[in-house]
Amino acid sequence: RPMIPRSRNELGTALGWAVETETDPSMATADWLVQDATRSSGIFALVNDPEVSIDTLRQLKEAFKAWRVMGENSRDRRMAACCYALVIAAGLVHHGERISTQSDSALHRSFQSLRIEMQYAEHVRGLVDQAIARLDVPGTD
Secondary structure, eight states, X not given: OOOOOOSHHHHHHXXXXXXXXXXXXXXXXXXXXXXXXXXXXXXXXXXXXXXXXHHHHHHHHHHHHHHHHHOSSHHHHHHHHHHHHHHXXXXXXXXXXXXXXXXXXXXXXXXXXXXXXXXXXXXXHHHHHHHXXXXXXXXXX
């Protein structure tokens, strides 16, 4: 069973590991959560892999949701929000399942933000574009 941080202390341990091993701690933490839960090499590999189970995506969604709130700084919280949206997009695209209760409009805004603002958008643009196409939002063909 993977060790997904469930408390501020456990998350602090994960973040400490990330700071020690990577130049970008926020990205390293996201990749660590993914690597600990799956065999994927990181968040971008995971969300682009159609073989990743919907249950794994749900589990990671919850981990990233918690990290959005418990992140130690704004950079961590922003990375968590991006990863949260990415696993939701992966659920839509690879499994045709919605793993979020957010409205199509709210998801559309999140996915558009990923396309525009995310530092690593080139790794996920295809996924995000496909997820946007699956939403029922007027004027988004």
